[in-house]
Amino acid sequence: MALIDLANPSRFLSLAERVLPWLIGITIIAFAIGLQQTAGAPDDYQQGATVKIMFIHVPSAWLGMFGWTLMSIAAFGTLVWRHPLADVTAKAAAPIGAAFTFLCLVTGSLWGRPMWGTYWVWDARLTSVLILFLMYLGVIALWRTVDDPSRAARAAAVLTLVGAINLPIIKFSVDWWNTLHQPASVIRLGGSTIDATILIPLLVMAGAFTLLFVTLLIAAMRNEILRRRVRTLMLMQAQAAPGSAS
């Protein structure tokens, strides 16, 4: 029942208006707790303070993948049910997911410089995240190049689902490729089991990042719905204008 109610963009808008202030508040509180916990977490005995990069890096990586999962579910909704909100979700999630993936790459690179001595290695994990990022950019490019939103939505949905099938294959093949070329120096981020003093702040930060993702997503969806309304109004105005062609 709730899902059917949400199908109506107007209902979604009114719900978003009510929920957003709360979400923003909770996100800020979660980040405050997370940052405080992070500051209290002990330094790694080998990595020193740089281990704190993990508290941004790992949640970003999770959300980068979560974004594509969400887009795939939305793509399914677009193709099967022609759900108008599914289009909006997929479009709004793409830049946010791309941003988190980018954040993951940048923080990982900054972490890699002191730890591995280089900003970038062609490690399996890095490479597959980079390709995920490239595919995000492809989907965003697709959304950008087409004027008609519903046409773009269906094309992007097909591409997203193909990507969802391909990403595990890419991950798997890149793993294989990596073991071929550098068998001894496989870099492991979380080799040992993580101690609770680090795990708990990490989970809190992951929760805070997820809240941030959801907040940004709902705000972006609201903006997208409003943008479409403005577009429709402008189209109607242009049609009604005297002396217009056709």
Add this chain to the structure above:
Amino acid sequence: MTALRALFIRDLRLAVRVGGGGGIGVLFFLIVVVLMPFAVGPDLGLLGRIGPAILWLGALLASLLTLDRLLAADHEDGSLDLILMSETPLELAIAVKALAHWLVTGLPLAVAAPLLGLFMNLDGRAGAAVALTLLVGTPALTFIGLIGAALAVALRRGGLLLAVLVLPLTVPVLIFGVAASNAAVVGPLPFGTPFTILCALTLVSVVVGTFAAAAALRQGME
């Protein structure tokens, strides 16, 4: 069945008579391979080591170049609309079109590979291995490209967007194609393992590419 055969023969005939498809692709392949020694230097040992990778990359780019013709020409003259409206399932029709396209553009690349391998200081065995992997791998490139071509037609945009959408999806094919070629040249891994995975990737691409492209066309052309 007769409709599919007619479509197949029509596509082959068009490709041969209009020209510019497979021939240009092979020419582009040749030029990419020739450019490579200018970039990395004429060291024969080095070229022999990276030769399979260069041939694969050249073939990938060449097959990308010809994708524009796969559906766009039919869309322009209206025959794609007829194919969409006909009783033959769209999936079968575009699979046949992609097969004809591969025969004209993909197969010549595989045939040309051993010859171009000579430029890369590959011996006969290595050249044959690259040609064999290309023979098996280029259908995957064509059918993955089919998705891009269908999206480009449905959106009435092509060119650079098509390349941006298609290239990331071809990563596994490239990895296993080069891995199998290298395994045949230097070892230590057996040739069979990556080669069978390459075959599997091709089969998966044929299925996924056909259905995804048909979905994109149906959604985009209405």
